[in-house]
Amino acid sequence: MVSARIVAVDYYLPAGELTNEHLSIQFPEWTVDKIAAKTGIRTRHIADAAESEASMAVMAARALLDNNDIETSSIDLVLLCTQSSDLSRSAAATVQRQLGLRSGIAAIDINLGCSGYVYSLGLAKGLIESGVAKNVLLLTTDTYSRYVNAADKSVRTLFGDGASASLVAGSAADTQHLFAFAYGTDGAGGNALIVPNGGHRPGQDIAPNSTADNRGLVSNGFDLFMDGPAIFNFTLNVVPGTVDSILRKAQLRLDEVDLFVFHQANAFMLQHLRKKLGIAPERFFISLENSGNTVSSTIPIALSEAQKQGVLQPGMKVMLLGFGVGLSWGGAMVQW
Ligand SMILES: CC(C)(COP(=O)(O)OP(=O)(O)OC[C@H]1O[C@@H](n2cnc3c(N)ncnc32)[C@H](O)[C@@H]1OP(=O)(O)O)[C@@H](O)C(=O)NCCC(=O)NCCS
Known part of the structure; x- marks a missing residue:
């Protein structure tokens, strides 16, 4: 295989x-x-x-x-x-x-x-x-x-x-190194994090609250709009269920996962998720102090950092989970 x-x-x-x-x-x-x-x-x-x-x-x-x-x-x-x-x-x-x-x-x-x-x-x-x-x-x-x-x-x-x-x-190899993928999409929620005038279309009809005027900003029409509380709620809603389905597919319990490396959106939201899921801080890697939210690069940057710091070791079972713009989310297990 x-x-x-x-x-x-x-x-x-x-x-x-x-x-x-x-x-x-x-x-x-x-x-x-x-x-x-x-x-x-x-x-x-x-x-x-x-x-x-x-x-x-x-x-x-x-x-x-x-x-x-x-x-x-x-x-x-x-x-x-x-x-x-x-x-x-x-x-x-x-x-x-x-x-x-x-x-x-x-x-x-x-x-x-x-x-x-x-x-x-x-x-x-x-x-x-x-x-x-x-x-x-x-x-x-x-x-x-x-x-x-x-x-x-x-x-x-x-x-x-x-x-x-x-x-x-x-x-x-006899074992799977990348497995138990679980994905999700909610295009209806996409207005919560969007460049309203992107894609050569007038944006007002797709994200009414996102115009620069409504935000009190002077704009060129191509600014990123974020409804922070909506994204926060979306994440708290979808992440626990996705963690469950990854664990089910992998036939693992939460305490059998060695390290959790989630999308590094911001520490406030990550800590809420960690507590809601009941994961100990030492198994939940947070690394965004020196880079911020770099969109699709946060998970691989965190993996690289975890490896450099000796936190991520060969043989570990690591859960990855990304969520955000789309709205789109997905996670998987990695046998490192
Ligand atoms: C943006 C977010 C951090 C705001 O948190 P919140 O608690 O809902 O924020 P509120 O507007 O209620 O403000 C609460 C306090 O935090 C402060 N605050 C909010 N955002 C802040 C920021 N980025 N930096 C510093 N302080 C901030 C507010 O000024 C307020 O302070 P006060 O209590 O002294 O008045 C939160 O909604 C969030 O995590 N959303 C998800 C955003 C995200 O990660 N997007 C990318 C996803 S890919």
Whole structure:
């Protein structure tokens, strides 16, 4: 049996930073400590004008390839998850060229936000275990800072730019390394986290409360709108049921999971989820202090950090769970 697994994971954060000190000067009613206490974030990285989703993905991929001695010629499929792509050329195609990957390979963009890493892992598994690909370069990358209105403190304190790269490859094995996938979608709730005028359509009819005027903002019409309490409630509603269905599919109990690595949306919401689920803090990895919410990159950044810190060890059973924009959610078990 061929079993797909995550062989290695790495990430890239742009050099530019937006710290709580910067934000607190602009929004004095939110002190440095208040932002840190509420969000768990002290700094976010912001792509400069010369950077793009594709160039950040290339940087993450170079770190992965160099640090793990992976030959570019071994890559036979690129899956790139982003919501910041060029309208015409896919970011995956730009990455294929800039990394010097072979031309006889597939390179595909996937449009998903905070659930995107789990969905991309599921796709990579299917492609590998059905014999379509052997070595999948899985990239996540977003420049959400370009959608964030500088005057909108609620989203500006949360989101940062970043990219990740994972090598997902198949090997002959008796055990499954990526398993018990559980997915969900609620397009009806999508207005709670949206760029209202995205997709070349007038946005007022899809998200009436999200216009800049209603938010007291001066806008170019392409700002990210977030209904924080609606997203919070959505997450509290769907995450416990998804955890249950992953455990059922995996035939595991909650206490048999060694580590939980959820989408790093913000610490306030993650702690609520952790308590509601009854998970001990030492088994629930939180790592967003230095990067913020980097959309589909938060889970692989957290995995990489957990590995560097020695928290994530070979053989561990890890539950991944992503949730957010769409609305979309998905989780799975990883045998590390
Ligand atoms: C955004 C969110 C943190 C706000 O929390 P909340 O408790 O509902 O916020 P409220 O508006 O009721 O404000 C409560 C207090 O927190 C403060 N606060 C809210 N957001 C804050 C932030 N980002 N930084 C600092 N303080 C914040 C408020 O000023 C208020 O302070 P006060 O009690 O001194 O007046 C919460 O709704 C949430 O986690 N939503 C999900 C958002 C998210 O993660 N989106 C991305 C998903 S992919």
